[in-house]
Amino acid sequence: MNDMATNEVVMGAAENSQAAASFWLAHRMRAVQEFIKNVTVIDDEPAVGHSSAQLVEATVLVPPDDDGLGSNMPLVAPSNDEGLPQEPIDVGHSLDVREVSDAFADIGVACAFVLPEKTKDSNAEDVLNRIIKASKLSDMVIVDWHMREPNPNLTKRVLTSIAKQDFAENGRLRLICVYTGQDVGPGILEDAKGALVEGGIELNTLPNDPSRLAAKGAHCMLIVLSKKTVAADKLPEVLLKEFAELSDGVLPSFALAAIGAIRKNAHHMVTRFSSELDSAFIANRMITDPPDDVAGMLRDLFVAECDTALGLEGISDRYLGEETLSRWIAARNLPIQDLPYEFKESEYSINNDALARLLKYGVNNYGILGAEGGEPQPLPTKKRHLVSQFLAGNEELAHGAERKFARLVAMRREAFGGTKLSSDTGKWRPVLTTGTLLASVPTENEPKQQWLLCLTPICDTVRLKKSKRFTFFLASENETKKANLIVISVDGKEKKLYFDTEHPHFVPIAFAPDSDSERVLGIDSGEKHKSNPVFVFSEPNETRKYTWYGEIRYARATKIIGELIGNWGRMGINDSEFLRLVEKGDFSIKGC
Numbered sequence: 001m002n003d004m005a006t007n008e009v010v011m012g013a014a015e016n017s018q019a020a021a022s023f024w025l026a027h028r029m030r031a032v033q034e035f036i037k038n039v040t041v042i043d044d045e046p047a048v049g050h051s052s053a054q055l056v057e058a059t060v061l062v063p064p065d066d067d068g069l070g071s072n073m074p075l076v077a078p079s080n081d082e083g084l085p086q087e088p089i090d091v092g093h094s095l096d097v098r099e100v101s102d103a104f105a106d107i108g109v110a111c112a113f114v115l116p117e118k119t120k121d122s123n124a125e126d127v128l129n130r131i132i133k134a135s136k137l138s139d140m141v142i143v144d145w146h147m148r149e150p151n152p153n154l155t156k157r158v159l160t161s162i163a164k165q166d167f168a169e170n171g172r173l174r175l176i177c178v179y180t181g182q183d184v185g186p187g188i189l190e191d192a193k194g195a196l197v198e199g200g201i202e203l204n205t206l207p208n209d210p211s212r213l214a215a216k217g218a219h220c221m222l223i224v225l226s227k228k229t230v231a232a233d234k235l236p237e238v239l240l241k242e243f244a245e246l247s248d249g250v251l252p253s254f255a256l257a258a259i260g261a262i263r264k265n266a267h268h269m270v271t272r273f274s275s276e277l278d279s280a281f282i283a284n285r286m287i288t289d290p291p292d293d294v295a296g297m298l299r300d301l302f303v304a305e306c307d308t309a310l311g312l313e314g315i316s317d318r319y320l321g322e323e324t325l326s327r328w329i330a331a332r333n334l335p336i337q338d339l340p341y342e343f344k345e346s347e348y349s350i351n352n353d354a355l356a357r358l359l360k361y362g363v364n365n366y367g368i369l370g371a372e373g374g375e376p377q378p379l380p381t382k383k384r385h386l387v388s389q390f391l392a393g394n395e396e397l398a399h400g401a402e403r404k405f406a407r408l409v410a411m412r413r414e415a416f417g418g419t420k421l422s423s424d425t426g427k428w429r430p431v432l433t434t435g436t437l438l439a440s441v442p443t444e445n446e447p448k449q450q451w452l453l454c455l456t457p458i459c460d461t462v463r464l465k466k467s468k469r470f471t472f473f474l475a476s477e478n479e480t481k482k483a484n485l486i487v488i489s490v491d492g493k494e495k496k497l498y499f500d501t502e503h504p505h506f507v508p509i510a511f512a513p514d515s516d517s518e519r520v521l522g523i524d525s526g527e528k529h530k531s532n533p534v535f536v537f538s539e540p541n542e543t544r545k546y547t548w549y550g551e552i553r554y555a556r557a558t559k560i561i562g563e564l565i566g567n568w569g570r571m572g573i574n575d576s577e578f579l580r581l582v583e584k585g586d587f588s589i590k591g592c
Contacts, residue, residue, distance in 0.1 A: 020330030027324060028244035031253035034260030036243065038110045040138040042131055042158065043095040043179075044147040046115045093181030095144070099232035107236050112138065116147055116154075124154065132161050138174075140239055145180035145188060152188075156195040163199020163220075168531045170420040171219040175243045179235070181227045189213045189224050196222060200531075214242065221246040250328050254319040258310055265309035272305055273298075290462045290518065322359050329355060329391075339386045343378045350386045358387070403494055406486050414550040417488040421532045430535050430548050432470060432511060432520035433461045435557035437487065438537060438546040451475040451497050452507060452546065455561060464513035464520065467540045473560070474505040487549055490529060501563040512540045522548045 097113055104111040114134045116127045127148070135141045141162065147154045159176065166172040178192050193203050193215050203215035203222055213224035223242050230238060247256055262269075285294040310316065318324070329352070338349035354368055354377060361369040367379035385398065392398035412435070413419045421428060430436070436454040440446070452472035461470070475485070475497040483496035511520040522535030535548040582589055 020327050023327045024331035025241075025244065027319075027327065028248060028253050029240060031256040031260070031319065032240050032243045032247060033107060034264075035256035036107075036109055036139045036240065037260075037263055038112060038138050039104055039140040039142065039239075040112045040114060040134045041095070041097070041100055041142045042114045042116070042134075042147070043142075043144040044116045045094045045144070045181075046097045046113065047094045048096060048098045093227065095179075095227070096232050100142075100235060103233040103236050107240070109236065124148070128154070128157060128161065131158050132165065135162055136165065140175045140177065140243065142177045142179050142235070142239075145178050145182050152191060156191065159192055159195035160199040163196040163201040165199075166220065167200030168422060170422075170531055171418060173219050173246065175221045175223070175239060175246060177235075177239055177242075178222070178224045179227060179230075180224070184213060184224050184226045186213065189215060189222070192222055192224065196220065214245075216246065219246075250320065250324065254315065257313075257319050258315050261309050261313035261315050262306050265312065269302070269305045269309065273302070292517070293462070326356070326359055332391075339390050341383045341386060343380055343383070346378075348377055348379070350390045355387070355390070403486050407488070410485055410552050410556055411487070412551045412553045414488060415532065415535065415548055416490055416492065416529050417550070419532075419550070427524075429524070430522040430551070431461070431517075432522075432537060433551070434458050435552040435554055437485075437549040437552060438472070439549055441536070441545040441547055443544070446544070449477075450507070451477055451549075452509070453499060453552070453557075453560070455506075455557070455564075462519055464518050467510045467512045468520075469508045469510045470520075472507045472509055473499055474507050475499045485552065490534070490547065499560060501560065502567055504564060509544075509546075510540060511537060 097115075101111045101113075112134055114131050116131070135158075143155055143158060145152050145155055155178070162174075162176070166174060176192075176196070178188060180188065182188065189205065193205070196203060196217075201217055201220050203217040203220065206212065206214045206216055215222045221242055223239075225235075225238065247253060281294065281298065285291045288294050338351040340347060340349045342348075357368050357370060357377070361371065363369060363379065364376070366376055368377040370376055385402075388402055389395050389398040392401055407414065407417060411417065411419075413421070413430070415421070432454060434454060434457060438452045438454070440450040440452070442449050452474060454470055455473050456470045460468075477495060477497055482498045482500075484499055485497040487495050487497065489495050513519055514521045520537065522537055525534045525536045527534040537546045537548060539545075
């Protein structure tokens, strides 16, 4: 290939990459706009326009605990002699609440304002509590750097309190913007980061652009903006892009859009559960044993309504479809170097062409399909991990992502993973039921830890008047290459477990029920893992305790039970071997 042709190829690839990057940004921005419903702005120097005549029309939102759905919040209209200043706006420090409110309203976002008085007459703790309540369920928080004092002390307290609140939720997606009239620089960013770190949120400064004062963590984005350089009416555009950076990825965009679809349809979903049904629900609960099962059924019905909302908005098609995935691949600039493999003494590779064929035509037991009539590319089972490795960038990242995805698919709740288990509305306790995963607490007499999966049917775990034996499936830990469950241990390390359905090992263990619920409930051990309590189950005589590690999804538990029943149902040789092989498709019957 000559130099001119080579340059054309390079330029064409660059144009395709730029187009893919633009598409990917627009895709993420669309998801963010579907998700973002409310923002809280905190500033002690609010103003509207440049004349006092405009002040009467101003509205300041001071929300109580919001429901997170962008619902109507009380509006407080300031009088002529208090509230907003009645002089021209100081563009260096004052915040034009009308400009900010209108800019967010134009993109369908409700903007709540908390406006602490600049004087110190009001109680600082009351101001802080008001800010925390207003920020609790906001998707984005915009806060001034110097409030009520010629220093950032109050703002740093606000950031630390928000961080503690978010840390207690085991990871809460949030963008925080320090929007200040002070001269911005790395010092403000580092001080704001320090306040969030004090509250439990770790952030890393983004190094790619020295002019961009931003830091990013697993669930939080912090950005510092100047009121002098970023106009109030430009805030939404800038912050939505930053939020898109926080939620970069196929699955984050899908999750954001899914939550947005549920929020969008929330009010219709409420009408499905009308008061006309109250008498029927209460009657069903009264005549059902146990009555709590009817409450569980209503919960399942509500989840089904959420699923209907996702289908109505076409979330899966729009965010997990072929076009989205192909653009993600193009925008990622995956390595040009192929991943080669051998099959029957022939050389093949996983590369961009192979990925394109996989997306377009799919795969079967033999390999990667091609266009109709085209020759498939062999891809044996033992080589299919190369697809994940190529997408992730290297083998280590690929295995880490696969393990995390396996946990998401298998585990309904995780004791030491990413599940939120604590709440400020009540003391939640785990229930011993089908799919509960326990690990024995080592003792001097029995130092080896046992991993136990409860297979007792749900109907036998309720209405318990006295101690009952539960049936547990014993797993082996790291004793074989085989594994069908991955869990996070209390020390944060991953463990692979194998439940052998061909040669199962069952253990019966007795537990005593809670007298009120008539079910076996976990007990808070008093220990903490991050923000979550550690739960244990004890035998009636407390000779042995078991740490609660979570619950596998019910469909997976029933699959394991089905495999066990299938293996137990196998019979001896009572059929024609010839006919059995024909049934498998190993060869065909001729002559009939």
